[in-house]
Amino acid sequence: MPTLPPERPNPPGPWPYQQRRTAESFGVDPERYDRTRPRYPDALVRRIVTASPGPDVLDVGCGTGIAARQFHAAGCTVLGVEPDSRMAEFARRSGVEVEEGRFEDWDPAGRSFDTVIAGQSWHWVDPAEGPAKAARVLRPGGRLAAIWHTTRPPIEVVVAFSAAVQRLVPHASPLNLQEAARRAPEGYRQMFASATKKIRAVGGFSDPEQWRFEWEQSYTRDEWLETLPTSGLLTRVPPDERAEVLESVGAAIDALGGGFTAQRAVVAVTAVRTGDV
Numbered sequence: 001m002p003t004l005p006p007e008r009p010n011p012p013g014p015w016p017y018q019q020r021r022t023a024e025s026f027g028v029d030p031e032r033y034d035r036t037r038p039r040y041p042d043a044l045v046r047r048i049v050t051a052s053p054g055p056d057v058l059d060v061g062c063g064t065g066i067a068a069r070q071f072h073a074a075g076c077t078v079l080g081v082e083p084d085s086r087m088a089e090f091a092r093r094s095g096v097e098v099e100e101g102r103f104e105d106w107d108p109a110g111r112s113f114d115t116v117i118a119g120q121s122w123h124w125v126d127p128a129e130g131p132a133k134a135a136r137v138l139r140p141g142g143r144l145a146a147i148w149h150t151t152r153p154p155i156e157v158v159v160a161f162s163a164a165v166q167r168l169v170p171h172a173s174p175l176n177l178q179e180a181a182r183r184a185p186e187g188y189r190q191m192f193a194s195a196t197k198k199i200r201a202v203g204g205f206s207d208p209e210q211w212r213f214e215w216e217q218s219y220t221r222d223e224w225l226e227t228l229p230t231s232g233l234l235t236r237v238p239p240d241e242r243a244e245v246l247e248s249v250g251a252a253i254d255a256l257g258g259g260f261t262a263q264r265a266v267v268a269v270t271a272v273r274t275g276d277v
Helices: 030-036 042-050 066-073 085-093 129-137 155-168 177-183 186-202 221-230 239-255
Strands: 056-060 077-082 097-100 113-119 138-152 209-220 259-272
Touching (some): 042 113, 066 113, 077 085, 129 138, 209 221
Parallel strands (some): 056 077, 077 097
């Protein structure tokens, strides 16, 4: 039986930002998160840096500092904002300057930035307040870039994960996990479209664009299972139930020969600050 307490359902549309217990649960194992979560394509980082008017970056929901460190390596000065104190502390230990809090509530104290990024975190930000706050802290010509990873493993792996999660944690997500993964990255179009719509609604931004980078990536059984506990569907699942999910997925990967190749993509929904808000 599931042991997680019930949570408010997702708001209309693809935005899970109201599920704060999940949004702030990733710090349960920040070391694993930082070790296993994928980095962003260097080409994307370079493109964002080149298309921004200066080096000052605000990283919304910076987590353990994965994106922040990449932008710092590209010559930027980065400030992170992170609601989970455990993730924030890990990021600080890795050299990232971090202030704690939800982006919507965070006080910029008169500071402004050339770029606002949100790596794998924009769906945890209020979809109306987030773009408006970004517009207020961006300098004229500054760039907002909300970035998502998408991964499409073999359907056999997806079916095993979906069946185990929906059996153990049936209220964890209203999404049809099998269908969502089957259609990734196309299955994320609703989220990208919603981000675009909300940015347009704020005003003061250029028409948003989507920058996409695609590739294939091979995973061994152990590599994939090491990553799965960082999923928002499993961060609050008790260890014995999480182990059952991993066992089910591991058996599916074993049946495929002990590994697989996944279709990977990173998509950035990005727009330039053009006027008054």
